[in-house]
Amino acid sequence: MEPLELLIRNTSEVLTVEGSHREPAERALTPQPRASVGVRGGRVAWVGPEERLPPGAVDAATQVLDAGGMFVGPGFVDPHTHLVFAGERASEFDLRCQGATYLQIAQAGGGIVSTVRATRAASEEELIQWALPRLQRLLEYGVTTAEVKSGYGLDLENELKMLRVVRRLGQLTPVELVPTLLCAHAVPEEYKGRREAYVELCVQEILPAVAQEGLACFCDIFVEQSAFTPDEARRLLLAAKALGLRPRLHGDQLTSGGGAELAAELGAATVDHLEHVSEAGIRALAEANVTAVLVPTSTLFLRMRPYAPGRRLRDAGVNVALGTNVNPGSAMTENLPLAMGLACLENGLTAAEAYWAATRGAALALNLPSHGRLAVGDKADLVIFSCSNHQHVPYHLGVNHARTVLKSGRVVARMGTANCSS
Structure with missing residues (x-):
């Protein structure tokens, strides 16, 4: 065997997450107790017991990372963020804590349109x-x-400016970015009372320009009484x-409002919120x-009920993914x-279902078949955690247990510090 460039050893277990959402999640995580992970050329080259490594797999040049008896799993995939924006909306948060609703804040001139002014x-x-x-922070x-x-x-x-920023950010950070056009997020102030005309602008001008420059993989829309109709x-x-952009919906x-039914009708990649x-x-x-x-952080942040019925969705056979929804108005957190x-x-x-949803489930949502798992040949995007099993991650609520983060086999973050240069 050609020597490995990197070997991660002394794990409690390695979650390769090679199963399916249609089987029990504990089985879908495909845990390998006390396994090692070998990396070559930025990809997973070996997963298994260290004592079974072929001769020549480790030489003097192989970098060895000791997991310290903790678990290793694929890097998280966040399938829903709005992290490019200007300004902040802390005053709206304070109003909400005093009882104001999302719609009341929007009707008073706050909400999405206030971030639009700052971003423009x-x-x-x-x-x-x-x-x-x-x-x-995501990293x-x-x-x-x-x-x-x-x-x-x-x-x-x-x-176009926002999507060009996303493209440039992807060149500046180790985090791999997947761009989505969301021109139909809200009706801008200059089109107030002329929503159909704004939809026309999106269809006739914005969509073709984005497709021509190859700036997005998906097109999203907010389907809600206060936003856009199913039609x-x-x-x-x-x-x-x-134009080659796969549909997504906020629904x-x-x-x-029939968002899920519409997503199914259109063969959308995802429908989010629910x-x-x-x-x-x-x-x-x-x-x-x-x-x-x-995106339960958003439900919490907005002080709303109910939460989306994740249990019923899983039991029905739906692939479930989890995102931060990081944005200035309804989920100001990067804490997956x-x-x-x-x-x-x-x-x-x-x-186990939450771990699936933050890794493989999210990768499938973004049409990334070799992400969110640690199969041989996949990108070596992985995390060495500071706890011995995946159950501790949601249990120790909101605490960061990512000790060492690797992207394509390269260490890009250690506990408390990250390297966001390319």
Whole structure:
């Protein structure tokens, strides 16, 4: 065997996460007790007992990392973030704590449109400098791949600006970024009372420009009484599919608006939020193999009930993923382990299901078949944790247990510090 460049040894277990969401999650995590992980060329080259390593696998040049009897698993994949933005909305948080609702804040001129004003006024360089610390925190929590949405530009110039920032950030940080166009996040102030005209702008100008520059993999839309209708979403997402952008939806968050059923109809990659999903919607998602992305940090942050029915979704056979939804208004946190703990406490998932949802389940949501697992030949995106089993991650609520983070076989973060240079 050609010598390994890196060997991780002395683990309690290695979770390779090579199973399916349709089997019990403990089995789907495919744990290998006391296994070692070998890396060569930035990819997993060996997983198994160290005593079974072939002759010549380890030589004087092999870097050895001692896991200290703790567990190793794939790097987290965050499938839902809004981490490129300007400004902050701490005053809205204070109002919410005093009893104001999401809709009341938006009707008073706050909410998404306030972030749009700040983001439009910011330069690309400013947006990059403000986003880098957020990416650093994601990395320190063990996130090696993250989806990033636009949606705070809401016109051609600024949606393109945001997505160009995402592309540049992907060149500046070890975190692999997956860009999503979310031009239909809200109706901008200049189109107030003319929502159909704004949808027309998205379809006729923004979508083609984004596709021409290759700036996004997905197209998302917020389907809600206060945002866009199912018919408007259908029109936008069919146009996106024709241009090669796979559909995603924010759906059934504040009301039961048929978002899940529409996602199934369109063959969307995901429908996200789902606090008010119907039983018919759950069945439709399972039949259409659409991933449900849950963001319980947002439900907590907005002081809302109910939480999305993660238990019913899993039991119906739906692939469930977990995201931070990091954004300035409804989930100002980069803490994915907190989302995992909340998913167990409030969405009804087990610890194994939460771990699946933050790794393999999220990777499948982003159409990344070789991410979120540690099979031989996959990218060596992995985390050495400071606890001996995956159950401790959601149990020790919101605490960061990512001791060492590797991206493509390179150490990019250690407990308390991260390296966000390329």
